Amino acid sequence: MMNAFFEQFTAEVSPDIHVVMVWDQAGFHTSKKLKVPENVTIIPLPPYSPELNPVENLWHYLRSHYWANRIYANYDALRYAAIEAWHDSVLNPTIIQSVCRAPYAERIN
Numbered sequence: 001m002m003n004a005f006f007e008q009f010t011a012e013v014s015p016d017i018h019v020v021m022v023w024d025q026a027g028f029h030t031s032k033k034l035k036v037p038e039n040v041t042i043i044p045l046p047p048y049s050p051e052l053n054p055v056e057n058l059w060h061y062l063r064s065h066y067w068a069n070r071i072y073a074n075y076d077a078l079r080y081a082a083i084e085a086w087h088d089s090v091l092n093p094t095i096i097q098s099v100c101r102a103p104y105a106e107r108i109n
Helices: 002-012 055-067 075-090 093-099
Strands: 019-023 040-044
Touching: 002 040, 055 075, 055 093, 075 093
Parallel strands: 019 040
Antiparallel strands: none
16 A cells, blocks of 8 residues: 555655655554655654654544544445545644644744
8 A cells, every 4th residue: 555655656756856754653654565765764653652643633533523433324425524524623723733732842932
């Protein structure tokens, strides 16, 4: 799956541009078959460190507020629910600031 992503990614990014990706160590990020392009550097986060990856809080929020304990009739209904959740929360700066807040990243005066 990640190799397919990299194929698409490298088709969009010029080879003379160097990209740094920070990601967690999910199983599909650490596959021995992973082929990282030469112009990409991977920085893996330490295991079990969600505080370094605030988007994990967003996924938890979306699951608990929009998708938990629901059954969708078909793929289109699931897709619509995902789009609705995205528009309701991800495009709302107040929710993002609240859910993804990282105390260590706040400005101190």
